[in-house]
Each structure stands twice: as C-alpha cells, then as structure tokens.
Amino acid sequence: MEKKVFRYQKLMRPRSEHCCVPLCVVSAIYNSTLSFHSFPVEKDLRKKWIVQIRRDDFQVNKNTKVCSVHFRPDDFMDGTRLKRLKKGVFPTLFEWNHYQEEPPRLSVWERRERPLTPDPGSDVDQDDMDFDVERTGHDYCSVPEAAAVDMFLHENQELKREIEDLRKQLEQTKTIHRFGLKRFAGSDEDIRFYTRFATYNHLMAFWELIEPATHRMIRVTSSKVFKEPGNTRALPAIDEFFLFLMHLALGLKQKDLGHRFQVHQTTVSRIITTWANFLYFVLGSVCIWMTKEQV
Structure with a gap:
C-alpha cells in the first residue's frame, strides 16, 4: 500500500516572521491566517511580555515577533482588517499551560470559609477537609498536642540544667588555671x-x-x-x-x-x-x- 505524504504549500510571497516563544514552531512561511506581533515600546509592558514567554536575558529587536496563537480572542481589536492587539495586553496561552488561561485566584476576602465541623446532612467527609488543609497549607484551627508541649518543656529544662553545669565547669576551670x-x-x-x-x-x-x-x-x-x-x-x-x-x-x-x-x-x-x-x-x-x- 502506497504511503501518503502530506505537504504544506508555500506562500507565493513568503515572509520571514517566526514566533520567538519557546516550544512554538509557528512560522509565517506556511501560515497565512496567523498574525505576528512586535514587542511593545513601553518598558514595563515589554518586560511583562518577556516574563510571560519565559525568556530570561532576552534581547528584543524589531524582528522579534510573537504569533497570535498565544493571545486570547478578546485581546484583538474588532472591526479591523488586520489583527491588531488592544493596548496593554500580553501573551497568556502557551504549550506549558495547554493553551488555557488559568482561572484568577480568589482574594483573601473572597475565599469561602471552611466550616469548623462538618454538617451531618452534607456530603462533606473528613477526607475533603484534610484535602482543604493540604491545599491551603494552613490549619488555623489546629492546636499543639499536650504531649508535644510537655516534651518541649522537658527538653527546655534539660538544656537549662546542662547550661548551668557547663557554666560551673567553666568557673572551676578558670579558678584552676588562675593563680590566686x-x-x-x-x-x-x-x-x-x-x-x-x-x-x-x-x-x-x-x-x-x-x-x-x-x-x-x-x-x-x-x-x-x-x-x-x-x-x-x-x-x-x-x-x-x-x-x-x-x-x-x-x-x-x-x-x-x-x-x-x-x-x-x-x-x-x-x-x-x-x-x-x-x-x-x-x-x-x-x-x-x-x-x-x-x-
């Protein structure tokens, strides 16, 4: 059986634009529907673009482009023949986040409070509560166990006695070596x-x-x-x-x-x-x- 080979058709007037984002192989030679955008002139916004594409110590020039694949549809202006970006937007869609924008993280005031005790009529079990603690990294309702407190107090007293013994030994050593x-x-x-x-x-x-x-x-x-x-x-x-x-x-x-x-x-x-x-x-x-x- 003859193996089929698919070939891309080159444009009549190929362009030299290509995307500078790592892991992106998009080039203007074989793509006529995608647009390529230069880095903004504003220093703060340009720095944000460099951070978003994960390029450290990256030198930007007039030929450095980012393709339209890495922008959301809402980032482009409507009613124009060419794809033009809105002011202040930056690339957010990449291969490492599966070309999906991460949901915005809720602020401290918008987070849902975790109940102290589960409602008997609800389907929330202890495993879900443990998961919440592991996810947040904090359990503000937890208190140290009594056994642990007693253990630390005992160790503290032992250390105090050891310090006192060492102080006495030091004084005795000084007395022995001092001629008096x-x-x-x-x-x-x-x-x-x-x-x-x-x-x-x-x-x-x-x-x-x-x-x-x-x-x-x-x-x-x-x-x-x-x-x-x-x-x-x-x-x-x-x-x-x-x-x-x-x-x-x-x-x-x-x-x-x-x-x-x-x-x-x-x-x-x-x-x-x-x-x-x-x-x-x-x-x-x-x-x-x-x-x-x-x-």
Whole structure:
C-alpha cells in the first residue's frame, strides 16, 4: 500500500516572521491566517511580555515577533482588517499551560470559609477537609498536642540544667588555671608554703580583721603620688594580699610574680608598695609590747 505524504504549500510571497516563544514552531512561511506581533515600546509592558514567554536575558529587536496563537480572542481589536492587539495586553496561552488561561485566584476576602465541623446532612467527609488543609497549607484551627508541649518543656529544662553545669565547669576551670588564693584554698600545706600562715582558716581570720580597712587604703600611682582608692584594681584585694605575702615569704622577684598573676611588673611593684604602707599603719597601731608593770 502506497504511503501518503502530506505537504504544506508555500506562500507565493513568503515572509520571514517566526514566533520567538519557546516550544512554538509557528512560522509565517506556511501560515497565512496567523498574525505576528512586535514587542511593545513601553518598558514595563515589554518586560511583562518577556516574563510571560519565559525568556530570561532576552534581547528584543524589531524582528522579534510573537504569533497570535498565544493571545486570547478578546485581546484583538474588532472591526479591523488586520489583527491588531488592544493596548496593554500580553501573551497568556502557551504549550506549558495547554493553551488555557488559568482561572484568577480568589482574594483573601473572597475565599469561602471552611466550616469548623462538618454538617451531618452534607456530603462533606473528613477526607475533603484534610484535602482543604493540604491545599491551603494552613490549619488555623489546629492546636499543639499536650504531649508535644510537655516534651518541649522537658527538653527546655534539660538544656537549662546542662547550661548551668557547663557554666560551673567553666568557673572551676578558670579558678584552676588562675593563680590566686582560691586555687590553694583546699590545701593547708600550700597555704603554709606560700604565706607562712599555719592553715587557710588562720589566713582568713587575719583577712577578716584587716578587710574592713581596705576600703580606705591609699594606693600608689605611677607618679609615686599616693591617691585615694577609686581606680579599678588589676587583681581582687585578697589576691593582692596573697601576692604581697608570697613576696615576703618566698622572696619572689617582681617579674616572677607578674607572670604568675598575669599582670605587669610595674603593677606588682605598686601592689607591694601599697600593701607595705597599708599594713604598716594598720598593724603599727596594735600594741605588741608588754607594759612596765607586766615586765
């Protein structure tokens, strides 16, 4: 059986117009009933045409055309011999939407409210209601389950306790690595070595006697001028006292003490001078000699 072959008849005067829309093969060479339309001159409308036909970074010139297949019948002007587009229209019919215009989406105020509970006399079942929730992506009537809330509260409490434990461990680590009196508070042997006090309790008993007077301590500045307290201390007061005792008990150099307490050598010198003057006046007022009658 002979196979039939269909051939398109070329126009007598072929035109070079062809459609620039992707997936569209319409050309003016074999079509005399279709019209081809240039892009509008207005920038905003031209940009909308480019977006509608899905051509990114597309360069438009005078030969770039869009065929009439991609326009609705209402987009053309009536009463004209040639197909002319109305002002402000843009292509909407393409192969990817099956040449059908999508229905306009209802606004928020025009949407039908979904009933909270299905009407017993209606044919709406639970599956339809679930479908509405999946389609909209929101269920404004839903509330979190009690079990989930309890689980989150329990996890929140566990995280708070873990943060508190980590904070305590950090403070302990800082205390261990920081050279100060708290580091040796649990060892009377170390207290005896560094300060010559018998125990930590003896040292703290002496500190309680002189601590109220430390607020009136006259501190030494870099210009060797004695000034009233008020400037910020490089070390806590009790660590300054510990540094001074180590200087007296062990005879450590100022540079060595500066490395231990992580302060400058000049700061160590000021601390030693300040505490020497302070203890001289505080302890000098205590009578350590027996009276003539006792002798």
